[in-house]
Amino acid sequence: MPVAAIEARALRRTFEGGVEAVRDIDLTVSEGEIFGFLGPNGAGKTTTVRMLCTLLPPTAGSASVAGVDVLADAAEVRRRIGVALQEIGLDPVQTGRELLELQCGLYGIRGADGKARAAELLELVGLTDAADRRTKTYSGGMKRRLDLATALVHSPRVLFLDEPTTGLDPASRIAVWDEVRRINSEGATVFLTTQYLEEADQLCDRVAIIDAGEIVAEGTPARLKAALGDDVVSVSLNGADPDATRSALGQLPGLERVVPEADALALYVEDGAASIAEIVLRLNAAELQVGAISVSRPSLDDVFLRATGRRLEGEDQPDEGEESE
Amino acid sequence: MTDVMLLGRRAVREVVRYPEATIPTLFIPLFFLAVNVGQVSRTFPPSTPFLKEQGYVAFQLPVSLMFAVATATSGLALVTEIDNGYFDKLLVAPIRRSSIIFGRLVADFVRGVSAATVVVFAGIAFGAEVRSGVLGTVVLILLSAAFGVGYAGFAILVALRTRNVQATNTSFLVFFPLLFLTPNFVPFDRLSPVMEALARANPVSYVIDGLRSLVIEGWNLEKLALCCGVIVAMSAVLTALSLRAIATYDR
Numbered sequence: 001m002p003v004a005a006i007e008a009r010a011l012r013r014t015f016e017g018g019v020e021a022v023r024d025i026d027l028t029v030s031e032g033e034i035f036g037f038l039g040p041n042g043a044g045k046t047t048t049v050r051m052l053c054t055l056l057p058p059t060a061g062s063a064s065v066a067g068v069d070v071l072a073d074a075a076e077v078r079r080r081i082g083v084a085l086q087e088i089g090l091d092p093v094q095t096g097r098e099l100l101e102l103q104c105g106l107y108g109i110r111g112a113d114g115k116a117r118a119a120e121l122l123e124l125v126g127l128t129d130a131a132d133r134r135t136k137t138y139s140g141g142m143k144r145r146l147d148l149a150t151a152l153v154h155s156p157r158v159l160f161l162d163e164p165t166t167g168l169d170p171a172s173r174i175a176v177w178d179e180v181r182r183i184n185s186e187g188a189t190v191f192l193t194t195q196y197l198e199e200a201d202q203l204c205d206r207v208a209i210i211d212a213g214e215i216v217a218e219g220t221p222a223r224l225k226a227a228l229g230d231d232v233v234s235v236s237l238n239g240a241d242p243d244a245t246r247s248a249l250g251q252l253p254g255l256e257r258v259v260p261e262a263d264a265l266a267l268y269v270e271d272g273a274a275s276i277a278e279i280v281l282r283l284n285a286a287e288l289q290v291g292a293i294s295v296s297r298p299s300l301d302d303v304f305l306r307a308t309g310r311r312l313e314g315e316d317q318p319d320e321g322e323e324s325e
Numbered sequence: 326m327t328d329v330m331l332l333g334r335r336a337v338r339e340v341v342r343y344p345e346a347t348i349p350t351l352f353i354p355l356f357f358l359a360v361n362v363g364q365v366s367r368t369f370p371p372s373t374p375f376l377k378e379q380g381y382v383a384f385q386l387p388v389s390l391m392f393a394v395a396t397a398t399s400g401l402a403l404v405t406e407i408d409n410g411y412f413d414k415l416l417v418a419p420i421r422r423s424s425i426i427f428g429r430l431v432a433d434f435v436r437g438v439s440a441a442t443v444v445v446f447a448g449i450a451f452g453a454e455v456r457s458g459v460l461g462t463v464v465l466i467l468l469s470a471a472f473g474v475g476y477a478g479f480a481i482l483v484a485l486r487t488r489n490v491q492a493t494n495t496s497f498l499v500f501f502p503l504l505f506l507t508p509n510f511v512p513f514d515r516l517s518p519v520m521e522a523l524a525r526a527n528p529v530s531y532v533i534d535g536l537r538s539l540v541i542e543g544w545n546l547e548k549l550a551l552c553c554g555v556i557v558a559m560s561a562v563l564t565a566l567s568l569r570a571i572a573t574y575d576r
Contacts, residue, residue, distance in 0.1 A: 053417050056575050078419040087410030093339045105331045106418040134342075150414065 003067050005031045005158050005189035006052060011061035013047050021047040023213040024061065029191060029206075031157075034184050036204030036221075037193040038300065040312055044213040045193040046086055049162045052191070053083050066157045079107075082156030082188075086163040088147045092136035096127050096146050099135060100153065107154040121149040125179065141172030148179060159183060161192045165199060177203055197300040197312060209304055216307035221300055228298040228306060230256050231272030233279065235265045238291030248286035252278060259305060266305065272296075328420040332428025337435050339402060346398055347436060354392035354444055361385050362451060365510075375512045377541050379454060386448040387536035388509045390465070391529070393440040394473030395500050399429040400480025400493040407488050422571045426481060426564070433477040437470030444469075448540075456543040464549075465539045471556050472532055476500070478563025485570035503529045528555045 006029035013022040022044040029035040039045050050056035052065055054074040063070045066080035091099055100121055104114035122131045125145040130138065135146060144164065151159060161180065165173040180203055184190050194200055200207045201221050208218040217224055237245060245265060246258055254270035269275045272295035283290055304312040340347060362382045369381045376384055403425075406412040415425050445466055449455070455462045483496040506523045507530040513521055524530045535552020538545040 050575075055413060055416055075419055078417055081417075083414070083417045085410055085413055087413070089410035089412075089414035091335070091339075091406070091411050092409070093342050094335065098335075098338070102331055102335055103414075103418070106328060106415075106420050108419075110327070 003031060004028050004064075005033070006035070006063070006065050006191060008048075008052070008063040009061055011048070011051060011063055012059045013044075013051060013056065014059045020213050022051070022058075025210070025213075025215050027208065027215070029189060031189050032184070032187060033205045034180065034190040034192060034203050036200035036207035037191065037210060038195070038197070038200045038207050038304070038312070039193075039210040040195055043210045045195075045210060046162055047213075048210070049083075049085070049160050049191070049193055053081060053160055054078055079154070080157045082151035082154070082159045084144075084147045084151040084159075084161050084164055086166065086193075088140075088143045089150075090135045090138075090143055090147060093134060095132050095134055096122060096138070097131040099146065100149060103150045104153045109153060117153060121152060124152075125149045126175070141168050141175070144168060144172065144176060145179070148176065152183065155186075156188060158189045158191065161190060163193055163195065165194070165196065173199075195312065197304075201300055207300070209300075209307055211304075211308045217303055224303045225298045225300065228268065228302055230268040230270055230298070231275075232296050232298055232302055233267040233269055233272050233275055234261075234292075234294050234296070235267065235279065235283075236291030236293070237263045237265065238289065239263070240288050240290050244286065245283070245288055245290065248282050248288060249279060252282065259309075261305075261311060266302070268298075328424035329427040329431065332415075332424055333431025336399075336402070336429050336432030340398075340432055340436050340439075346401075347440065350396045350398070351393055351440055351443055354389035354440075355447055357392060358382065358385055358389040358444070358447065358451065361388075361510075375515070375541075377456075379456075379541055380452045382448055382451040383453040383540050384537065385509075386445070386453050386540055387465075387469075387533050388504070388507075389444050389448070390441050390469040390536060391472065391504060391533065393444045394437040394469050395476040395497075395504075396436075396473065397477075397480035397483075397493055397497045398436065399433050399477045400482075400484040400496060401490065403429060403481055404484035404488060404490050404493045407484070408490065416574070422574070423568050426567050426571055429481060430474050430477060430564070433474045434470050437473030438466055440473070441466040441469035453540060455540050457539045461539045461544065465536055468532075468536060468539075468552060468556065471560070475556055475560030475563055478560065478567045481567045482563060482570055485567065485574060503527060506530075507533050509533060528559065531555045 006027060008025060008027040010024045010026065011022060012024050014020050037045050037048065047056065051058050052063055052070060054070050054077050057071065065077050068076045068080065070077050097118055100118035101114050104117050109117050122128045125148060127142060127146055130142060135143060138146065148164065165176050168176065180190055192203065204221060206220050208215050242260055242265065249267065252275060254275060256268040259266040276293060276295065279293060301312050362385055366381045369376060371378050371380055416422065445462060455465060480493055480496045484493045487493065506527045508516060508524055513524060516524055531551045532555050535548045538548040
């Protein structure tokens with residue numbers, strides 16, 4: 001039986017004041033996977049990562065990373081993992097090269113080996129030309145790439161990336177995605193948190209959706225979307241009465257369910273294209289003026305909507321409480 | 326030990342590259358030295374018994390040395406790293422947490438030696454004579470730097486406990502009463518009875534007294550032993566508290 005790269009059982013973290021950031025979650029990530037941990041701000045993603053990286057002890061439950069228990073042997077876990085946290089952790093006074101050489105030194109790669117490894121990583125993340133500039137002069141994308149490089153100095157077995165593309169421009173985001181794929185292709189397991197659906201869809205072999213500290217869905221992106229089965233017809237209400245609209249469309253053929261959204265209704269139907277004409281006829285008959293009507297295949301956002309009753313995109317929950325300690 | 330040296334070298338590099346963080350800490354002691362000496366040198370001429378034929382600058386030099394080395398710089402650097410996330414990167418590296426503290430203290434020692442050297446030479450330029458000679462001057466600088474290392478533990482402790490820049494910055498203010506409830510302007514026996522009692526109860530007094538003995542008297546082993554004892558005890562207590570704070574950080 002293959003060893004899980006990450007395994008968590010009933011993992012819980014309660015902060016002072018009773019804030020339950022993570023509530024008894026179970027996770028299994030296989031070796032070699034890119035695993036996406038998807039959820040809005042404040043859902044518990046960062047707290048989970050901090051527990052798995054040994055930065056924060058769980059209030060209850062257990063977890064092992066790269067085959068080592070995070071509580072029983074935190075030092076060994078740290079030797080086996082690489083971490084790039086949401087907050088880009090760089091020393092602004094040092095140059096990119098100095099920072100990487102120091103990081104190599106802290107992982108026991110010293111002297112000529114450390115210099116060579118730092119140079120190799122700088123080349124890999126495209127920062128050779130900027131290597132001898134202080135990191136405070138780097139752009140956001142360069143800082144993120146350097147931060148990623150610091151997590152790779154010792155070729156970790158498991159790499160934790162906490163929202164690695166937040167705040168990056170599209171080009172830098174794609175560069176980070178390419179780098180994540182390359183790292184994974186060399187055998188590292190990647191645990192990636194994100195609030196971007198496209199990122200999870202593009203990169204991840206499997207995803208778990210976390211909301212309010214609980215995992216509400218888990219599987220491959222394709223399977224999660226396929227489980228919804230239907231097409232999604234989105235009817236923009238444009239101020240029209242939602243109850244009246246819902247009532248007018250209630251007996252639509254092939255309708256599985258109706259999910260209300262902000263000034264819109266999401267209709268899950270067997271055949272979206274075929275339903276459009278019938279929807280328009282029924283709305284006209286009920287003398288309801290609505291906005292745009294569009295058809296799409298279910299997305300991970302629809303999966304999130306199904307699991308939580310809310311859309312993920314544009315969602316912003318309060319902070320999950322890491323700072324309340 | 327290698328981790329301490331790696332982190333210490335990084336922190337020293339920070340001192341060198343951010344002179345604007347060190348220079349203001351030198352301005353205040355040099356300013357006090359010049360102003361105090363200018364104001365009271367006629368009141369306390371070299372013939373004053375406790376000055377032993379030296380100018381008042383020699384008496385004030387140790388006080389300026391203490392001002393120069395007692396800074397919250399390491400605490401501020403640490404709290405900034407907590408704020409920008411680099412501290413987490415160090416915590417997740419396979420190193421002892423204590424090496425983060427000791428690395429900072431290495432930089433404090435280097436900063437302390439540099440600052441004390443500048444102040445001692447300023448004092449000499451103002452007319453002070455270090456009666457214990459060249460070796461005594463070296464000991465004076467090293468003891469001052471050691472006091473700075475011990476004191477740095479306080480700001481580091483505040484940084485780790487509060488994780489707040491303002492709180493860490495104002496921790497420096499604690500030093501003022503400790504410095505002024507001492508024989509900083511006149512010897513113990515010239516203080517009022519209440520002030521003398523307070524000064525004798527304040528361990529910092531014995532550091533000033535020991536440093537001053539090197540300048541005014543020469544080698545007074547009893548005062549030096551007391552001075553070293555206070556520095557060692559203070560360093561041990563504050564460093565131990567800092568180590569405990571980092572060991573239990575987010576635990």
